[in-house]
Amino acid sequence: MKKGDHLFLVDGSGYIFRAYHALPPLNRKSDGLPIGAVLGFCNMVWKLTQDARNTDVGIVPTHFAVIFDYSSKTFRNELYAEYKANRTAPPEDLIPQFGLIRQATRAFNLPCIEMDGFEADDLIATYARLACDVGADTTIISSDKDLMQLVGPTVSMYDPMKDRQIGVPEVIEKWGVPPEKMIDLQALTGDSIxxxxxxxxxxxxxxxxxIEQFGDLDTLLARASEIKQDKRRQSIIDNAEKARISRELVRLKNDVPLVDGLDDFALQPPNGPKLISFLKALEFSSLTRRVAEATGAEPNEIEATRITVQTGAEAHGPDLDALVSGSLEGEARAQRPEGTQPSVTPSRAEGxxxxxxxxxxxxxxxxxxxxxxKYECIRDIATLQAWVAEAREAGTVAFRTETTSLDPMLAELVGFSLAIRPGRAAYVPIAHRSSEGDLLGGGRSPNQVSFDEALAAIGPLLIDPSVLKIGHNVKYDWLLxxxxxxxxxxxxxxxLISYVLDAGNGSHAFETLAERWLGHAVIPFKDVVGSGRNLVTFDFVEIERATTYATEGSDLAMRLWRVLKPRLVANGLTxxxxxxxRPLVPVLARMEGRGISVDRQMLSRLSGELAQRAAALEDEIYTVAGERFTIGSxxxxxxxxxxxxGLPGGSKTKSGQWSTTAQILEELAAEGYELPRKIVDWRQLTKLKSTYTDALPDYIHPETKRVHTSYALASTPTGRISSSEPNLQNIPIRTAEGRRIRTAFIAEKGNKLISADYxxxxxxxxxxxxxxxxxxxxFADGVDIHAMTASEMFGVPVEGMPSEVRRRAKAINFGIIYGISAFGLANQLSIPREEAGDYIKRYxxxxxxxxxxxxxxxxSCRDxxxxETIFGRxxxxxxxxxxxxxxxAxxxxxxxxxxxxxxxxxIIRRAMxxxxxxxAEAKLSARMLLQVHxxxxxxxxxEEVEATLPVVxxxxxxxxxxxxxxxxxxxxxxxxxxxxDEAH
Structure with missing residues (x-):
């Protein structure tokens, strides 16, 4: 990118909600899929990109990107734990459209940018700064006040809904301060959203x-005693620290370690067939015609693409948090445990x-x-005992807990629901509170079964081997x-039944299954606990409302079980x-409950060392380069x-600037060039610091002082288990700095950590x-498999084999498993593509x-x-x-x-x-803590280590x-x- 270029940055997340509210609810005719927000988004982007390519309109961008939020968990949560904690779940019909909108962005041939740990606004701020550094102009497509702090001589905003440009005068007119003072203004006013x-x-x-009177926030806080109004003066003095924290929360970060550079955003012409294929899949006939006319494509000759429809937590990539922020309690319940006893199989008499x-x-x-x-509320112990007796007689009962938290290690039990058969369901409140109970609120609501009596009544039923308990995401309830x-x-x-039956065929979330198999829309959790300032934890939900919501959950679980369980037998997947x-549920729940110790001080030292190493690398980069420059530019x-x-491999973008993508830097580094290697290392160091050493201390449990990850069973088509909050399966071990992070995971005094891997x-x-x-x-002979492969392929004796030859064979061995191409192998081995193709052919x-x-x-898969795996999954x-x-492909x-x-x-599931x-049979007290693939x-x-190793x-x-x-x-x-690290 160069001086005179113009960058358009679209606030994608803001666009989603504006598109959603701009149109009435709309569903795809063929199957009822909600598509209103997608259509609104596509219409806005099409108009924007058409205008952007039309020199008669005015501003013509040379570079263009759409920026999205990735997750609500960012560095701001470290500064202020309650940041965005009051965000509520988006509308149910909007959730499956998040993923579709990202697919739409790519169909428009536009970069779709998001980054873990940072908000979209931070990425926009960073790209705007980089554009400014090279003398280019930037237009931010948004009306969000948070972005107005960026407005300046080379940065403006554009509100597409009002067709309005926002420059410095418009910011002053709206807020009474210039853009550079917006941070201080927001620090004082705060933001309820x-x-x-x-x-x-x-x-x-x-x-x-x-701000006009005192100049800036720091001066205001220092001279707050001069404020004449008593109430205002005291409020500012009492809340000075909140103002300072708020300033850091609203200040946008403009030095995000980027993966995609500005040169990657060069505006490309629309790919008519690709876009039409997507639009036809969504059945957007009118927009399809307009695109066809503009691109000269023939829509009748283009087939609709197969789109991926996601719901629940998967709809926003790894973390729907960015828009839900913890309110999807029903979704989180999709992880609950089970016993190892054979389950009750539906009677054959029905079919x-x-x-x-x-x-x-x-x-x-x-x-x-x-x-x-028809749902009932059980408010006395006698009625509960009668229901328990009825459930025991029936032999099956759906069970579900209601709690104060999505984290089973922190949650407190508020109540539980039972369903004995479809429609026969009840809720048992035990710990609901009234906000009017005392001066502080929180007095216990009347007419509830006492906690101890409720557990004494339900406990024997939950462990009764003759009664099958039915739930959805049982692992949560099991651990609680x-x-x-x-x-x-x-x-x-x-x-889990749905997962076994349909892995890869959509979501297994409770709401999705209820809609798919029962044709029923579940009560949204936000309708129960409220939103915004009215958001409450479940113990403050009035009992009548809680009864309907909770009892529906157990009723639907019973109905879903009756539908899904026979399919296991019919499909041979029992x-x-x-x-x-099913047997893995209690295993994982116990592992989550045990957690693992981490050395907080070591993480702090590592964070400091990484910061110093990154700073030292910056100096080395400047020395090798022979000048100081903005590494991120x-x-x-x-x-x-x-x-x-004059390094080789350089290519220029359409704007005439050199392309510096991550792939190009990696290739140059692999060829031995020092400067690209140091830049790649610098990026890795800053990523390690922000993602691991700075973030892990926040996950230490306040009581156990250990880190408790959460494992998801039904998360990948292949059966691999995933880890989150925090993800302990993704700690890098290929670099020295990455391996050092593992040194912070330690054994308690008097113990050792054992690492066992295949x-x-x-x-x-x-x-x-x-x-x-x-x-x-x-493998049977125990020989070096990579050396053997090299010997077979290249005719080189195993004895005295050069390490480079073995390395190439190793790359091919592992690459074949993942369908590596000649291009991929060439990049990995830094060899010509033709040579890599010859290697694969010879293999x-x-x-x-x-x-x-x-x-x-x-x-077979096409048929x-x-x-299937060797075990039938x-x-x-x-x-x-x-x-x-x-x-x-x-x-x-x-x-x-x-x-x-x-x-x-x-195989590792069976081992676990x-x-x-x-x-236990070996009378050993070792405890399994983590699974990392x-x-x-x-x-x-x-004293038990030597006896434990052979058993494991x-x-x-x-x-x-x-x-x-x-x-x-x-x-x-x-x-x-x-x-x-030492154990691995």
Whole structure:
């Protein structure tokens, strides 16, 4: 990017809500999918991009990007824990449209930018600064006051809804202060939407007057005693610290470590067929015609693409938090536990076969009326005891808790609901409070069953082996009640049943399943707990309202179970559910409850060291470059790398500037060039600091003083378990700095941490599945698999083999599993693409069984729509039949990898399910704490370490047996140390 260029930055998240409210509710005719916000977004973006390319309109951008929020968890939460804590859930019909709008952005051939740990406004501020640094102009497409602090000589805003430019005069006219004073003004007024505290009683007009009088916030706070109005003066004095915190919350960060540079935003011409394919999928006929006319494409010759529709937490990428901020309690319940006992199977008397039973149940469930007025509220112990007796007689009962928090380690039980059969359901309030109970509020509401009596009555039912408990996301309830001394067993989990049946075919969220299988819209949680200033925790919800909401949950869980459970038998998936999914629930719940210790001081030291190292790297970068420059500026960096230093591989964008994408820097670094290597290292260091060393201390539990992650079972099509809040499966270990983060995970005094992980498990699974004699024999003989592969491919003896030759074979071995291309292998090995292609071709020639496996797997998936692991788990890839080559190729690669990755995931699941019993049988007190894909982490007393290691190895090595007798042995490496890094 250069002087004279013009950058358009669209506030994508703001656009979403403006688009949603600009149009009445709209659904896709073919299936009722909500699409109103998507249509509004597409119309606005189409007009904006058409005007942007029309020189008669005025401003013509050279660069263009749409910026979205990624997550509500940012550095601001570290400054102020309550930041955005009052955000409520978006409308239910808007949730599935978040992902569609991101897909729409890409269909328009526009960059779709978001970054973990930062808000969209911070990215906009950073890009605007970088554009200013090179002398370019920026227009921010938004009317958000938070962005007005950026307005200046080269930065303006544009409100597309009002067709209004916003410059310095407009900011002054609206707020009474110039843009550079907007931060101070907002620090005083606060922001109720984002929960920025500000100073009570100070509105925008008063704040503007005070800033005009004193000049700035610091001077105002220092001279607050001079304010004449008593109430105003005292409020500012009493809330000075809140004002300072608020200033940091509203101040936009303009030095975000970016991945995409400004040169990546060069405005590209619209891809008519690509855009029309997307618009046809959403059935936007009018906009399709306009696009066709403008691009000269023929819509009748273009097939609609297969779009991905997401709901619940997945709809906003990893974290719907950015817009929900903790109010999706019903969604979080989608993780609840189960016992290991066989579950009750629906009676065959209702249908001649499992398939006919499943069909009849599904039809009946949609036709059945759901009458919320019939739900009951149990307010005395005698009535509760009668319900418990009825549930015991029935043999099945749906059960659900209502609590004060989404974190089962912090939640307090407020009540619970029971459903004995569809429509026969009740709620038991035990800890509801009244806001009018005393001076501070919170007095216990009358006419509730006492906490102790309720637990005494329900407890025996929850552990009764003759009664099946039914829930959705049982792991949450299991861990909550485990803290109270109750371990639910046996149980069925409708979320996990759905996951086993339909992994890859959509969300398994409670609301989604209720809509899909029952044709029923669940009461939104926000309608119960309120929103904004009226938001309350569930214990402050009036009992009548709580009864309807909570009892509907257990009633629908019972109905869903009746529909879904017969499908397990009909589809031959009962063993997958009962051996791989359900037994893992209490295992994971116990692991979450145990947590792991971290050394807060070490993290603090690491954070300081990373900051110093980053600063030192900056000096080294300046020395190597021979001048100081803005490291985050693509223009300055490109001019130095390719202009002055003349490094190879440079290419220019349409604007005439050097391209400095992350991929280009990585390639130059791999070729041994010092400056690109140092810049890549600097980016990695700053990422480690913000994501890990600075963030992990916030996750330390106030009582246990340990970090408790949350594991999700139904999160990936392949069966891999994911971790969140915090994600302990994504701590980098390939760099020295990344590995040092693991040193902060420590054993308690008198204990050791044990790390046990499978060696090359996915390659071993591949050798078994694809039946590769050379690989199978090598694993059986315990030889170096990568050296053997190199010897087979290149004819080089294993003895004395050059490390470079082995490295190439290793890259191919692992790359084949993930469908690596010649282009990808060339980048990884820094070799010409033709040479990489020859390597892959030679690999398939030497190991023809792998090519056969890949082709057979793709053909089978196209036929069935799914692939299977060696244990029978199914992963669905319906888009493998897509007419879109890119979508089809992606799904083909995923289908090839899924049986391998999924089988490895199933093996470690089987090991985890058996581990606690094996340790107990050996009279060992080691506790399993973490699962990181192919690795398990334990904590054991020092004196038991030597006895624990062989038990762990044996269980893991034999995990596939007796279900599958692998053609290759599983190797497990296990070590003990004082911290995680040393044990690994």
């Amino acid at each position: 984002d929960n920025v505290p500000g100073v009570p009683g100070i509105g925008p007009k008063t704040a503007a007057q005070l 001649a076969t499992p398939a006919t039973l499943a069909k009849s149940r599904a039809e009946a469930a949609v036709a059945a009326k759901i009458d919320r007025s 009640l485990h803290r109270l001394g109750l371990d639910i067993a046996p149980f069925d989990d409708t979320m 063993s997958v559910y009962e051996r791989l999914e 693509p223009k300055q960096l490109g001019d130095i790398l390719f202009g002055r230093m 060696s090359q498990i996915e390659l071993r699974v591949l050798a078994h599945i694809a039946d590769i004699p050379q690989l199978t024999q090598a 398939f020639e030497r190991f023809p069984g792998i090519r056969d496996y890949m082709e057979q797997t793709k053909a 069935k729509g799914y692939v 199914r992963a669905h890839y319906p888009e493998i039949r897509s007419s879109n080559p890119q979508h089809r 992606f799904n083909e690669r995923a289908a090839i990898n899924a049986p391998i990755q999924g089988s490895a995931a199933d 399910i058996r581990m606690d019993a094996a340790l 192919d690795e398990l982490v334990f904590e054991a007393p020092e 190895r044996e269980v893991m090595a034999g995990a596939a047996m007796p279900a599958v007798n692998l053609a290759v042995p599983l190797q497990v490496d296990a070590r003990a140390a004082d911290n995680w």
